Amino acid sequence: MGVGGWPRFVAVRLGGAAVSLGLVLISAFFIFRVLGGDPVSAMTRDVPATPEQKRQLRHQLGLDDSLAQQFATYVKGVFSGQLGQSYQYRRPVADLIVDRLGATVLLTGTALVLSAGLGLWIGTRAGWRSGSRFDKTHVGVSLALWSAPTFWLGLIMLVVFGRLLGWFPINGMRSPRTADGWWPQTLDIAHHLVLPAVTMAAVIYAQYVLIMRASILEQRGEEYLVTARAKGLTDAAVLRRHAVPNALLPTVTLVFMQLGAVVSGAILTETVFSWPGLGQLAYEALKVPDIPLLQGTFVFFSAAVIIANTCADIAYRILDPRVRTS
Amino acid sequence: MCDYVVTTECGVLHFEKAGVMNSSWASGIRQGAAAAAVIILAASGCTSGGDTQAPLVVAVDQTISDLNPLTSFFSLNYQVADLMYTPLIRYSADDFAPTKGLATKWTHSGDRRTWTYTIRSGVTWSDGKKVTADDARFTLRLLMDDKKLHASHADLVDNFTSVAAPDASTLVVKIKRPSSQMTHMDVPIVPRHVWSKIHNPASFNNTDFPVVGSGPFLASDFKVEEYIKFKANDSYWEGAPKYKSLAMQYYKTPDAAVQALRSGDVDLTATSSGLNPAQYDSLKGATGVTTNRATGRSLTSITFNVGARAQDGTHIGDGHPALRDATVRRALAQAIDKKQLIDKVKDGMATPGVAYIPPIFADYFWDPGDKTVDFDIDAANKLLDDAGYRRGSDGIRAMPHGGKKLEFRLLYHSDTPSESTIADFLKGWWKRLGIAVDTAGADGTKLNDTLYAGKFDVIFSGWGVDADPTGILALYTCDALPESAKSSERDTDTFYCDATYDKLFAKQKAETDATKRADEVKKMQQILYRQAPEVTLYYSDRLEAYRSDRWDGFDTQPAHHGMITAQQGVWGYYSARPVAHETGTGWWAASAALVAVVVVVGAVWWRMRRRAATADERE
Numbered sequence: 001m002g003v004g005g006w007p008r009f010v011a012v013r014l015g016g017a018a019v020s021l022g023l024v025l026i027s028a029f030f031i032f033r034v035l036g037g038d039p040v041s042a043m044t045r046d047v048p049a050t051p052e053q054k055r056q057l058r059h060q061l062g063l064d065d066s067l068a069q070q071f072a073t074y075v076k077g078v079f080s081g082q083l084g085q086s087y088q089y090r091r092p093v094a095d096l097i098v099d100r101l102g103a104t105v106l107l108t109g110t111a112l113v114l115s116a117g118l119g120l121w122i123g124t125r126a127g128w129r130s131g132s133r134f135d136k137t138h139v140g141v142s143l144a145l146w147s148a149p150t151f152w153l154g155l156i157m158l159v160v161f162g163r164l165l166g167w168f169p170i171n172g173m174r175s176p177r178t179a180d181g182w183w184p185q186t187l188d189i190a191h192h193l194v195l196p197a198v199t200m201a202a203v204i205y206a207q208y209v210l211i212m213r214a215s216i217l218e219q220r221g222e223e224y225l226v227t228a229r230a231k232g233l234t235d236a237a238v239l240r241r242h243a244v245p246n247a248l249l250p251t252v253t254l255v256f257m258q259l260g261a262v263v264s265g266a267i268l269t270e271t272v273f274s275w276p277g278l279g280q281l282a283y284e285a286l287k288v289p290d291i292p293l294l295q296g297t298f299v300f301f302s303a304a305v306i307i308a309n310t311c312a313d314i315a316y317r318i319l320d321p322r323v324r325t326s
Numbered sequence: 327m328c329d330y331v332v333t334t335e336c337g338v339l340h341f342e343k344a345g346v347m348n349s350s351w352a353s354g355i356r357q358g359a360a361a362a363a364v365i366i367l368a369a370s371g372c373t374s375g376g377d378t379q380a381p382l383v384v385a386v387d388q389t390i391s392d393l394n395p396l397t398s399f400f401s402l403n404y405q406v407a408d409l410m411y412t413p414l415i416r417y418s419a420d421d422f423a424p425t426k427g428l429a430t431k432w433t434h435s436g437d438r439r440t441w442t443y444t445i446r447s448g449v450t451w452s453d454g455k456k457v458t459a460d461d462a463r464f465t466l467r468l469l470m471d472d473k474k475l476h477a478s479h480a481d482l483v484d485n486f487t488s489v490a491a492p493d494a495s496t497l498v499v500k501i502k503r504p505s506s507q508m509t510h511m512d513v514p515i516v517p518r519h520v521w522s523k524i525h526n527p528a529s530f531n532n533t534d535f536p537v538v539g540s541g542p543f544l545a546s547d548f549k550v551e552e553y554i555k556f557k558a559n560d561s562y563w564e565g566a567p568k569y570k571s572l573a574m575q576y577y578k579t580p581d582a583a584v585q586a587l588r589s590g591d592v593d594l595t596a597t598s599s600g601l602n603p604a605q606y607d608s609l610k611g612a613t614g615v616t617t618n619r620a621t622g623r624s625l626t627s628i629t630f631n632v633g634a635r636a637q638d639g640t641h642i643g644d645g646h647p648a649l650r651d652a653t654v655r656r657a658l659a660q661a662i663d664k665k666q667l668i669d670k671v672k673d674g675m676a677t678p679g680v681a682y683i684p685p686i687f688a689d690y691f692w693d694p695g696d697k698t699v700d701f702d703i704d705a706a707n708k709l710l711d712d713a714g715y716r717r718g719s720d721g722i723r724a725m726p727h728g729g730k731k732l733e734f735r736l737l738y739h740s741d742t743p744s745e746s747t748i749a750d751f752l753k754g755w756w757k758r759l760g761i762a763v764d765t766a767g768a769d770g771t772k773l774n775d776t777l778y779a780g781k782f783d784v785i786f787s788g789w790g791v792d793a794d795p796t797g798i799l800a801l802y803t804c805d806a807l808p809e810s811a812k813s814s815e816r817d818t819d820t821f822y823c824d825a826t827y828d829k830l831f832a833k834q835k836a837e838t839d840a841t842k843r844a845d846e847v848k849k850m851q852q853i854l855y856r857q858a859p860e861v862t863l864y865y866s867d868r869l870e871a872y873r874s875d876r877w878d879g880f881d882t883q884p885a886h887h888g889m890i891t892a893q894q895g896v897w898g899y900y901s902a903r904p905v906a907h908e909t910g911t912g913w914w915a916a917s918a919a920l921v922a923v924v925v926v927v928g929a930v931w932w933r934m935r936r937r938a939a940t941a942d943e944r945e
Contacts, residue, residue: 038816041774043399051806051817052484056477088399089391089550090529099550163585171582172552175591176383176575274578276551284389284551289771 010314017310024302028295029074035289039063039087042288061087074295083299084292086285093296096281103173104277108266110193111200112258118201119208120251126209127216127247128239139209146206154199154272161195168195171274196273200266204258211254215247222246249320253312260308381555381571382877382902384891385583387597392531393545393554395514396468396475401598401790401892402574408896409556409572410539411514412563414443414462414497419897420885422687422793423840424509428457428540429497432511438504438838443497443511449563451517453538459491464518466499474528481796482507504836506843510794512894515540542567542900551576568879568903580605587871588612594872594902596891599624603673606869614875620882620889621686622868625679626788628736628752629820629860630655634780637804640811642821643780648725648732653713655858658784660699660706661755668864670751671744675869679862681851683795686865686884689840690795692848694855703758710759723760733762734783737776740767745786748863752784778808778816787819787860793894795847796835802854803831822859868892879903 040058058064062073077084083093122142126135145153162170169175169192178188219225220243228238270279278297285293388402395407415432418425431444449457466489469479476483485507488500501508520538524530536557537545542564543556556572575592577583584605586592595601600622601609609615631645632655648654664678677685680698685691714726723732736752738745749765756763763784768776776782791798800806804823808816830850837843854860868889872880881901882888890898 035771038774038778041816042770051800051803053478053481054817056480060474060477086391088389090397091391091531166589169591170585171577171579172575174549174552176381176553176573177591271578274551274576274582276549276576280551280578 009317013310013313017306020306021303024299024306025075025078028298028302029071031298032289032291032294033067039288039290043088078299083296086293086296087290088285088288089290089293093292096293097278097296097300100276100278100281103275104266104270104279106189107193107196107269107275107277108200110197111204111266111269112255114197114201115205116208116251116255116258119205120212120248122205123209123212124216124239124244124247127213128220128243130213130217135213139213142206142209145202146204148203150199150203150268151272153203154196154269157195157199158272168192170195173276196266196269196275199273200269207254208251211251212247215250216243219243219247249316252319253316256308256312256315257305258308259311260305379570380876380904381573382569382594382899382904383573383575383592384594384596384899385577385586385592386554386574387576387578387580387583389551390554391550392533393537393548394528394530394532395516396465397478397528399478404894405892405896406545406554407514408541409543409899410537410541410545411516412449412540413514414511415509416512417510417793417883417894419881419883419888419893419895422689422884422894427512428462428515429511432509434508434838438508439501441499441501441508443499445495445497446563447495449540450561451519451538451540452536452544452559452561453517454561455517455519456494457515457517457540458494459497460494461518462497462515463489463491464522465513465515468516468521468527469513472527479513482513504838506796506835506837507794509838509840542896543572546571551578564900567900572899584609584871587615587873590614590873592873593877594891595870598892600866600892601869601871603675603869606675606871607673609871614873615871616874617869617871618882618890619675619887620868620870621677621684621884621887622866622889623684623686623792623892624788624790624868625682625684625862625865626786627679627860627862628784629787630658630784630858631780631782632820632822632859634821635807635823636811637807637809638811642808642811643782645780645821646732646734646783647730648715649734649783651713652857653709654715654732655861656699656856657706657709657759658756658761659858659861660701660709661703661759662752662861662863663701663755664863665701667748667751671747672864672866675867676864677867679864681855682798682860682862683847683851684791684865686888687791687793687795688884689844690847692851692855694852697855699855703755706759715760717760721760722762731762732760733764736763736765736784737773737782738765738767738786739773740769742786748786774816777819780821796831799831799834799847799850802850802859803828820859822857824853824857827853874905876905877902878905 039061040054040063043057062070065073074084081094083097085091086093086096089096119142122138126132126138129135158170161168173189173192174185175188175192178184225238225242228242229235233241266275266277267279267282269275270277271283274280278300282294282297282301284290285297386402388400390400390402390406393406393410395403395411398404398407413427414429416425416427417423426446428446428449429443430446432441434441443459443462445457445459445462451457466483466486469475470483470486470489485501485503485505486499487502488498490498492498499508517538517540521527521530533545533548535546539559540563542559542562544559545554546557547553547555553576554574556574558567558570558572560566574596575586577586577592577597580595580597580601583592583595583597584601587595587609606617606619609617630649631643633647633650634642634645636642668674668676668678680694681692683690683692710723715723715732716726717723718731724730725732734756736749738749740746746765746767749763753763753765773785777785789798789801801817801819802822802824804825805828806817806819807821807823808818827850830846830853834843834846834850837846868891870889870891872890879901880890881897882890883893883895883897
């Protein structure tokens with residue numbers, strides 16, 4: 001396939017992404033209505049309201065419309081860029097998502113950098129000296145952590161480092177007593193970030209270890225490495241300059257896919273650590289159920305993953321000429 | 327800003343806090359951390375919290391999305407509104423009686439359809455402008471005219487015909503039907519000169535800081551699910567609070583709030599359902615912490631499917647027909663040992679349930695006296711025997727004349743562990759009545775769906791009760807039934823409908839004489855108690871705790887065995903007094919720990935690189 005295949009390739013990928021997105025939009029509407037539940041009773045459970053007040057509220061939220069009417073309103077909203085109005089927050093869903101995005105990106109972004117950095121480094125070393133004690137220990141540990149449920153690991157971290165040792169705060173993103181000002185606030189947030197970010201990273205870094213390890217193993221027997229050695233390069237230089245760049249290719253896809261998960265992957269971690277991000281927003285919405293907000297976060301999370309995967313496909317093709325010809 | 331000496335002192339303080347380390351590694355880390363701490367100090371300046379500025383930090387958990395006082399749903403909304411805006415009439419701290427707020431006097435015409443409120447003189451908004459009757463008129467008109475605001479206040483303002491402010495200190499409200507609500511006008515009054523400029527008051531977040539208000543505290547910062555910060559209103563008409571700032575900090579898990587109280591991050595727990603008995607016990611005797619066990623406002627009950635139907639008479643669901651017989655329900659109620667339940671699931675920290683309204687509202691609480699139904703399985707068995715429910719060969723009773731066996735489904739909230747324990751007890755007691763019970767758990771959503779579909783026999787329920795009982799009593803009116811089998815309203819708690827009860831409900835709603843109204847409310851409870859569409863199992867105590875090494879003077883509501891938080895009003899927050907002062911070193915400990923971690927990680931990485939480099943060289 002020549003260069004002429006590019007527009008076609010991109011068009012096919014984008015078309016596929018658009019179809020997936022369309023299906024997500026439709027299913028988002030129905031999934032959360034199948035859940036059942038009554039937002040109005042949830043909202044008035046705390047301070048009882050009279051039937052008249054509830055009727056008014058139901059009307060205001062559009063809950064007394066038929067399902068077809070609700071679907072029409074939803075579709076119209078989506079195409080005019082509106083994700084609707086949250087029941088419990090009474091604010092546009094899009095605004096809420098934008099508000100919370102920062103906290104989530106901070107947490108998952110940090111976790112992604114940590115896990116990719118650590119995972120690739122360990123994977124490289126483990127693959128280069130496969131069978132060594134380093135290899136066995138690290139692959140074992142990373143796999144054990146990969147199998148650990150996030151919420152469980154989070155709770156263990158909370159108990160050990162938050163409660164028993166008291167090194168880290170156990171809740172939220174800021175302490176109430178922190179002095180105002182950029183430095184104290186930033187340090188405070190960083191301090192709060194440690195446990196959730198480490199928890200997330202600990203659970204996902206095994207993927208990088210395994211892919212990088214396998215990839216390095218594959219490269220190790222290649223003839224170009226023999227040539228490199230024959231030139232008189234040190235072992236470290238052969239690894240760094242020749243083996244790693246080639247072995248990195250498969251991890252690109254993984255990094256891109258994880259980028260999609262950056263916005264969605266933190267539901268459990270955020271809930272355990274009361275981190276005020278999108279994950280917690282979705283969790284709070286589920287409790288009511290705040291249908292427009294659930295729809296909005298669902299569409300947003302799915303869109304992020306779809307877009308990231310499409311980008312991964314395209315980037316991989318740019319980076320690796322072999323994919324183009326095969 | 328501070329000078330070099332103070333800076334060094336701060337640094338030294340940290341080191342002592344960091345603990346003892348003896349290896350050469352440790353000394354390296356210590357040096358690195360010291361250097362980093364000094365750099366940060368130089369960059370930021372040493373901000374030490376002034377003693378009088380120490381905030382009262384309150385742990386909360388209820389999500390609210392804005393600070394708009396006119397669109398309240400959750401009790402935290404109401405608390406925030408009460409902190410910032412004085413209503414016309416408040417609920418007293420002593421006994422929930424109507425107490426002067428912005429109004430100092432309220433009178434009504436002979437037909438109780440014209441109400442005149444005298445507005446307190448000399449009160450100013452926090453921006454210095456005078457509070458007048460026109461502000462009150464403006465607020466009430468807003469609730470009548472704004473479509474969305476109307477929704478949450480329909481019950482009050484639909485009854486209004488006119489609202490006028492003939493002069494600065496007089497507010498006149500004319501109404502269609504006499505209403506008890508006129509003596510409980512607790513709507514927050516907002517400043518006209520601010521709110522008249524707001525384009526869409528229903529979606530106004532009220533986060534233009536500093537917020538202009540008339541209450542003891544004014545919001546100064548707000549981040550959803552993180553914190554709400556308030557500054558004391560120095561010009562508050564009742565006198566400025568005794569401390570400068572109040573911070574509500576979110577703790578989404580109660581255990582985290584308890585931990586924060588222990589560590590001193592939090593001064594007072596105000597989570598929506600209070601502490602649980604285990605948390606409360608764990609805090610007893612903790613240094614610097616005082617616990618408060620108060621009479622609560624919440625009730626836990628079971629309700630029976632008394633024959634689910636719509637207002638048009640259509641039958642709904644598949645409830646057991648025997649439960650339409652009040653005798654069966656009474657027998658079931660009599661076979662519940664409430665005291666034992668309280669001991670087993672609440673560690674004794676609750677009051678046995680009677681009719682409906684908890685004893686904290688002494689005016690409305692109805693005590694059946696010698697008619698109290700005490701736990702008595704024999705008497706309950708006799709009730710069923712006399713009513714013709716005979717036991718079959720398997721020991722299970724059946725309805726008279728060869729009817730259906732008494733086999734009931736009991737549905738509890740699977741996320742409330744105490745309910746499954748209670749369900750087991752009920753099953754055991756009712757078995758001794760010759761009644762078989764099949765227990766099942768479901769999450770709140772599914773449980774409610776089952777309730778409104780009428781596909782239950784016995785189901786768990788629970789409510790927080792308000793000082794004005796209308797809302798809670800409305801659950802048992804015929805108006806709460808769905809209009810038709812297909813309509814989606816979900817107002818009823820048990821599909822109960824009784825004409826006498828409804829008449830009393832309307833009467834108490836219109837009654838403006840407190841004593842007469844209390845009488846009617848008691849009569850309604852008497853009907854509920856006798857007809858037993860529900861059984862109130864217990865009223866949970868409200869359990870809270872605070873740092874008594876720093877704060878005291880909290881006024882409780884009611885005065886005797888009262889609560890500090892979750893009040894109707896904000897007496898607890900307003901009356902708090904700092905007893906000792908905290909020096910603001912919290913974030914220093916935090917940053918030292920962080921710096922130490924960074925330095926250690928950096929040092930390890932650097933050493934490993936060096937080792938790797940030399941190894942490579944060797945090869």
